[in-house]
Amino acid sequence: MGTGQKIAFLGTGKIGEALLSGLLRSGKDPADVLVTTRRPDRAAELTERYGVVVVSNAEAAKLADTLILAVKPQDMGTLLDELAPHVGADRLVISAAAGIPTAWFEERLAAGTPVVRVMPNTPVLVDEGMSVISGGSYAEEVHLERAEAIFRSVGKALRLPESQQDAATALSGSGPAYFYFLVEAMTDAGILLGLPRHVAHDLIVQSAIGASVMLRDSGEHPVKLREAVTSPAGTTIAAIRELENHGVRAALLSALEAARDRSRELASGGK
Ligand SMILES: NC(=O)C1=CN([C@@H]2O[C@H](COP(=O)(O)OP(=O)(O)OC[C@H]3O[C@@H](n4cnc5c(N)ncnc54)[C@H](OP(=O)(O)O)[C@@H]3O)[C@@H](O)[C@H]2O)C=CC1
Numbered sequence: 001m002g003t004g005q006k007i008a009f010l011g012t013g014k015i016g017e018a019l020l021s022g023l024l025r026s027g028k029d030p031a032d033v034l035v036t037t038r039r040p041d042r043a044a045e046l047t048e049r050y051g052v053v054v055v056s057n058a059e060a061a062k063l064a065d066t067l068i069l070a071v072k073p074q075d076m077g078t079l080l081d082e083l084a085p086h087v088g089a090d091r092l093v094i095s096a097a098a099g100i101p102t103a104w105f106e107e108r109l110a111a112g113t114p115v116v117r118v119m120p121n122t123p124v125l126v127d128e129g130m131s132v133i134s135g136g137s138y139a140e141e142v143h144l145e146r147a148e149a150i151f152r153s154v155g156k157a158l159r160l161p162e163s164q165q166d167a168a169t170a171l172s173g174s175g176p177a178y179f180y181f182l183v184e185a186m187t188d189a190g191i192l193l194g195l196p197r198h199v200a201h202d203l204i205v206q207s208a209i210g211a212s213v214m215l216r217d218s219g220e221h222p223v224k225l226r227e228a229v230t231s232p233a234g235t236t237i238a239a240i241r242e243l244e245n246h247g248v249r250a251a252l253l254s255a256l257e258a259a260r261d262r263s264r265e266l267a268s269g270g271k
């Protein structure tokens with residue numbers, strides 16, 4: 001076991017593993033990183049891949065300074081039943097679960113336990129994550145800074161009031177999926193137009209990367225950037241007319257509203 005601040009991941013699935021790998025990339029000693037799993041084969045996989053220490057949920061609560069809870073909202077009740085008796089109020093509990101408010105955790109943990117709610121996204125895997133952070137009633141500046149330091153090591157982190165977490169979940173938590181969906185659909189369009197799949201894929205992926213870098217670095221509004229591509233009586237406006245005819249803008253408004261609503265439904269770890 002290492003000598004630094006210990007961080008435990010309770011639930012090391014897709015987002016837990018992505019965060020874990022980023023933290024190690026940023027220089028955290030694997031001996032200071034504890035993980036818990038439900039299945040022994042998964043535990044063996046993580047030890048072999050990262051050299052981290054696999055422990056039980058109760059041991060994680062006793063040994064780690066910071067506990068990152070990354071099980072599905074539906075599994076959070078069972079995890080808290082197991083965990084709560086072992087978590088001292090000197091621990092920092094960070095939940096990455098969609099929907100579940102900090103108050104839900106505070107009710108189940110020892111009085112005064114600091115809880116921070118974070119909504120990360122999978123680009124933490126490439127250090128380009130977007131994580132939205134909100135503190136619960138007992139989270140002090142020092143706790144928010146500790147959470148920020150973890151999530152800043154794998155991308156950007158932004159503090160928002162907890163009342164905006166469900167909206168943030170719809171935008172940045174789920175956001176990468178919408179872009180993958182678009183790339184998938186546009187690649188299919190390339191097939192329709194007669195291009196080989198790998199060519200269509202490469203054309204679209206590089207266009208997405210170029211557009212993303214311009215969005216981030218040019219300082220221009222997205223409308224300006226789109227207008228610069230849209231030549232009079234040209235090809236782009238022909239495509240934009242079809243996107244508008246098919247209600248793509250309205251579909252996005254409804255889609256993100258649905259994601260926000262689903263996050264609200266998960267507030268009590270619902271089904
Ligand atoms: N995926 C994403 O992009 C994002 C997810 N989140 C949130 O992160 C959480 C996890 O999501 P995701 O990673 O996608 O889901 P996964 O199902 O991939 O990961 C959850 C993991 O938790 C394990 N687990 C469940 N119960 C326990 C337990 N009691 N003790 C230890 N491990 C347990 C599961 O084990 P088993 O393999 O046996 O099922 C699984 O490996 C959710 O709350 C989600 O809202 C937040 C932001 C982004």
Ligand SMILES: O=C(O)[C@@H]1CCC=N1
Binds near residue numbers: 098169173174
């Ligand atoms: O789909 C989900 O519920 C999780 C939360 C945000 C991204 N994935």
